[in-house]
Amino acid sequence: MTGDICSFSLKDVASALQQRQLSAVEVTRACLARIEATEPAIGALLHVDAEGALARAAELDARGPDPELPLWGVPVTVKDALSTRGLPTTAASRILENFVPIYDAFVVRRLRESGAVLLGKANMDEFAMGSSTENSAFKATRNPWDVRKVPGGSSGGSAASVASGQCFASLGSDTGGSIRQPAAFCGCVGLKPTYGRVSRYGLFAFASSLDQVGPLTRTVDDCARVLTVIAGHDPRDTTSEPRPEADFTAAVRDAGDSLAGVRLGVPRDFFGEGLAEEVRAACEAALDRARELGAELMDVRLPATDIASATYYIIAMAEASSNLARYDGVRYGRRAPASGTLEELYVNSRSQGFGEEVKRRIMLGSYVLSSGYYDAYFRKAAQTRRLIRDAWHTALETCDAICTPVAPVTAWPLGSHTADPLQAYLMDAYTIPVNLAGLPGLSLPVGLGRESRMPVGLQLIGKAFDEGGILRVGQVLEQALPGIGAPAL
Structure with missing residues (x-):
């Protein structure tokens, strides 16, 4: 393969690794070099385990590619709220500054078992409390598209790590939008699964009835691949739903290029007062494209x-x-x-x-x-x-998915909301109901703001445990839209 390794999708780099076009050590070294080049500007990571990552990659190369391991040799990062055996896990808080767990979170163990190479731990708002990754006890993370602006939060380090090419996927946690909002701000794909789809074992809890772990990636296909790895029943988590293992890549693989027969609900209240004009324009253009692809757009009411x-x-x-x-x-x-x-x-x-x-x-x-x-x-x-x-x-009984903006604005300047926490809280208004309802939500980049030139995300919300449905819609839209490119770091 030719070109910058760090610009490849997870799907492409995984294929190249399986075919021995690239070695795990080669890909890991490329990501570590990218981290070294970009970290001074964006500060996405709290801990980089270069030695451990290279040792893991060398071990994988010695054994050779394994088609049974979907993430064989693929470098990833995880949010610092997830327990990692032998690696610092601080939840970006001074109270856990020197804490090193003796066990892996369920999702981290799943990543390791799938062949992934763990590069390090991503910065976050302390204990996942914030919408900008400025509340970390150690440093603020910056948006790769414009380092003068926030990457969103609380999984801002994970989103910035993916967007800047430091890794091919990252895991975040979402309590009120903390995967979807930073994904939208950084131009990534981010998925909050249905509550109970992914085990919370090893996740440092913020709000136990709302928290859910999910992937941040560059494409919808990549998102489906990571979700397939981390989803599943875990008897150690009493809120984990005992459902059969699912292959979410099938929904993407069989998506086709049409949305004929798909009913998309549009709550007009989400497109009213308070929504920035450039966000409205990008989201409505994406919905118009969905209509052209055969989708039926229908108004839905969401009282309260x-x-x-x-x-x-x-x-x-x-x-x-x-x-x-x-x-x-x-x-x-x-x-x-x-x-x-x-x-x-x-x-x-x-x-x-x-x-x-x-x-x-x-x-x-x-x-x-x-x-x-x-x-x-x-x-x-x-x-x-x-x-x-x-x-x-009730609204989802009449349609296949509900579409809203992810956030009312694009990424705001660093420091602009730190003195007014209430204003920052209101920035989560479009994502919060999804967590209260326990539904799955996908953030899909659909354009750049006309004035800000910053990424805009469209939110696709599905029925409970219908991640496959929103991934399919997201895949068709992603292929039909022009794309937003990558940040010029």
């Missing part, structure tokens, strides 16, 4: 969507407050020195270890769970969540 953000943040912060109680400076993680009483140890360790955004969410979560406020806030939010879930499931 206007209160989804408030519902989400009450539930997410309550669950975060509960989940993060385990980081107390006693069993593992940062311990404040010279603490007097046990209470002082807790207070000092958590005060020094957690960043401002995490502290804010813990306090808000503790407040809505406190005596006298539980019924007024958390219980009502849980009831509203059910209404939102029912509305989305």
Whole structure:
């Protein structure tokens, strides 16, 4: 094969590796060189395991290609919220600064078993709390398309790593849009699977009833390949759905070039006030192309969507407050020195270890769970969540998928929302309902903003456990649209 190895799709590089046109060491060295060249500008990774990656690649080359291993020799990265045996796992927080796990997350083990080469850990908003990857305790990540802008979050390091050519795929986690939004901002494909499709074992929890692990890749086909590897039942995760293993690449392979017979729901409320004109134009152009390909576009109503953000943040912060109680400076993680009483140890360790955004969410979560406020806030939010879930499931009875923008704007300048967290919270308004309903959502790049020249993402939302359906629609659209190219790093 000729050309820059790091510009290949996962599908193409996997094929070249299987046919011995490239060696695993050769591809790994190319990615490590790309990391060395781009990291000073974008800061996508918190830890690079060059020695371990090269040793793994050499081991694979010694054994030779294996057609039973779909990711044989393919370099990948994973979000730092996923446990990796023998490698630092910090969730981008000072409280876990020196933590090295003794076990792999379910999805990391699946990657290793499929033959992938793990290059390192991607930066993120601390404990996945943020929409810009500026809340990391260690550094801010920058968007490869314009280093003056954010890559989105909280999986911004994963998206930036894929977009900049450092790897061929990455794993992120999505609690309220944290895979789809950075994928849209960085011009990648990102998928939040149905809740329960992918095991959360080994994922450092933010909000347990909302979190889901998923892939970020350059193409829809690549996304299907990674999802096929990481999906599956895990008895260690009680929320893991006991479904048969599925081959999602079949949906892409058999997609064809037509959307005839496909009904796409369009909630007009998502295309109203607050949506940037350049985002509207790119998304509507993609929908027009879908109509030309034979899809039927139909209006759908989604009541209670206007209160989804408030519902989400009450539930997410309550669950975060509960989940993060385990980081107390006693069993593992940062311990404040010279603490007097046990209470002082807790207070000092958590005060020094957690960043401002995490502290804010813990306090808000503790407040809505406190005596006298539980019924007024958390219980009502849980009831509203059910209404939102029912509305989305009802809407999907009339169509095959629902289409919305991923975000109301393209990537914003670094630092522009750090002083106004509420403004940043509202940027997730289009992705949050999907997590509340537990549905699968695919972010597909559909163009560049006319003014910003930054990527725009269209969100395809499917029925529960119908990832194959939205991957098929995404594949047909991806092949029919002109593409956005790659960032000029």
